[in-house]
Amino acid sequence: MLRIAFSLLLAGAASLAAVSATPNAAAAATAAAKAPVTVHYRTATIDGVKIFYREAGPANGPVVLLLHGFPTSSHMFRNLIPQLADTYRVIAPDYPGFGQSDAPDHTKFAYSFGHFADIVDALMGQLGAQKYALYVMDYGAPVGYRLALKHPERVTGLIVQNGNAYDEGLTDFWNSIRTYWADGSAKSREALSSLVTLETTKFQYTDGVKDLSRISPDNWVIDQAGLDRPGNKDIQLDLFYDYRTNLPLYPQIQAFFRERKPPTLIVWGKNDKIFPEAGAHPYLRDLPDAEFHLLDTGHFALEDKLDEMAPLIRAFLDRKLGTP
Numbered sequence: 001m002l003r004i005a006f007s008l009l010l011a012g013a014a015s016l017a018a019v020s021a022t023p024n025a026a027a028a029a030t031a032a033a034k035a036p037v038t039v040h041y042r043t044a045t046i047d048g049v050k051i052f053y054r055e056a057g058p059a060n061g062p063v064v065l066l067l068h069g070f071p072t073s074s075h076m077f078r079n080l081i082p083q084l085a086d087t088y089r090v091i092a093p094d095y096p097g098f099g100q101s102d103a104p105d106h107t108k109f110a111y112s113f114g115h116f117a118d119i120v121d122a123l124m125g126q127l128g129a130q131k132y133a134l135y136v137m138d139y140g141a142p143v144g145y146r147l148a149l150k151h152p153e154r155v156t157g158l159i160v161q162n163g164n165a166y167d168e169g170l171t172d173f174w175n176s177i178r179t180y181w182a183d184g185s186a187k188s189r190e191a192l193s194s195l196v197t198l199e200t201t202k203f204q205y206t207d208g209v210k211d212l213s214r215i216s217p218d219n220w221v222i223d224q225a226g227l228d229r230p231g232n233k234d235i236q237l238d239l240f241y242d243y244r245t246n247l248p249l250y251p252q253i254q255a256f257f258r259e260r261k262p263p264t265l266i267v268w269g270k271n272d273k274i275f276p277e278a279g280a281h282p283y284l285r286d287l288p289d290a291e292f293h294l295l296d297t298g299h300f301a302l303e304d305k306l307d308e309m310a311p312l313i314r315a316f317l318d319r320k321l322g323t324p
Contacts, residue, residue, distance in 0.1 A: 037082040043100075046122045049109070052100035053093040053123065054078075056085035062156065062321040063129045066092035067120070069138025069162075071201055071223045071236065072300070073099025076137070080302055083310040088317060091132075093123055095143070097235040098226060105231060111238040113139070113246060117146035133157035133321060135313075138275065138299070139239075141165060142246040145253045152256055157263040157320050159313055160283065161301055162275040165253045169279020181244040189237050196227045196236050208271025208298025215303050257286035263320040264290035267309050269301035291316060 039056040054074045064084060066077045074092035081090050094101040095116045096109065120143060124132065133156045136144035141163030148155045164170065170178075180188040194200055202220040206212055226232060257264075264287045268280040283290055293312060295305050302309060 037085040039078075039081055039085070041100075044123055044126050046119050046126070049096055049104060049119070050102040051093055051096070051119060051123055053091055054081060055089070055091050055127075056081050057087070057089040059089060061087055061089040062317070063124075063132040064088045064090045064135060064317065065120075065124065065129070065132040065144070066090065066135045067137065067140030067144045068092070068094070068098070069140055069300075070239070071098075071196065071204075071227050072219070073101075073223075073226070075099060075219075075222060076300060076302060077135075079306050080310060080313070083306075083314060084317065088321070089129070091124070091127065091129065093120055095119070095139070097232060097239075103229065103232060103235060106234045106238050111235050112242040113142040113239075114146060116143045117150070121147055121150060130154060131156050133159065133317065135159040135161065136163040137161040138163055142243070142249075145249065145256070148256055148260075148262075149249070149252055152260050155260065155262050157317070158265070159316070160264065160266045160268070160280075161309075162269055162272050162279075162299055164275050164279045165250055165257075166279055166282035167247070167250065168282050169275055170247075171276055171278060173274050173276075177240055177243065180241055184241065189241070192237060192240055193233065195240070196233050198224045201227065204274065204299045205303060206298070207273060208269060209304050210296060211304060219300070219303065254286045257283070261287070261289070263316070265313065265316040266290050266292045267301065267312055268294055269297040269299060269305070270294040271297060272299045272301075274299055 037056050039054055041052070042055055043050050043052050045051070054077070066074065066080070068074055068076050073094040077092045081092065084090050096119065097103040097111060131154050134144040134148065136158065145165060176191055180192060198220065201224050205215050205219050209215060227236065264283070266280055266283055268277065270277040277294060280294065284292060295301055295308060297305050
């Protein structure tokens, strides 16, 4: 009788241990599933210039190439990358003169959108990224669209956020820059100096935003630190002048849209004064099947609308790219 009772006691203890272990195992599995994405901060040397880039996600995942705008860097994607990198291989470089990349003297290095596209192209070659979806924003548009013209077969999709490809998108904000394009004078160049000041940098993050408590002041502090580096003003003024070379490419870019029909998601801050809503609608002429979303925000839409944009971007990529 004692032997039977002892056996029952042991069986009960084992059952209790199993029940106790099950929730712990489940909790451990849940924690593992929600483990933070690891972002790697790396550099590659291209033509003697150190190019910084952020990379995260599985090495065999579909590639998403994030191309930043002015006056920021890959820093603008810091919150988006973890939303994608559980499935996708995400790569976000800094152009020369921006972020953590080298900034050679502007008299010895060509700061042009064509050169930037060549550098990003070389970087993707080094990283073995043969195909990629492009996220283009602001300066990222002329860089990314040049890549698309060079290698149309490599583009698996487009995410367009306040990145221009149409004449309608260059409105009054561009008047003083157009004057510089027209005469190339030192006077017109110097007149653009206000565009690299803290006031303008802060404006780009705050104008058109309804809830400023969503915008981290770190953004303009970090960006302005880059702009204030010795020699960087001339780098940026060179790029303002070179922007004129993008306009003649618009017909080729639009033809790329029509002929290749890349899957496209447009997520555009409609209150942006630099690349306003007027530049978003023309995409639908050439990409009538594009998914189109106007957001109630300004230039750097990811800063206050990540909670709306990340699900749209993730769902788009999952539908169009899928998993490896």
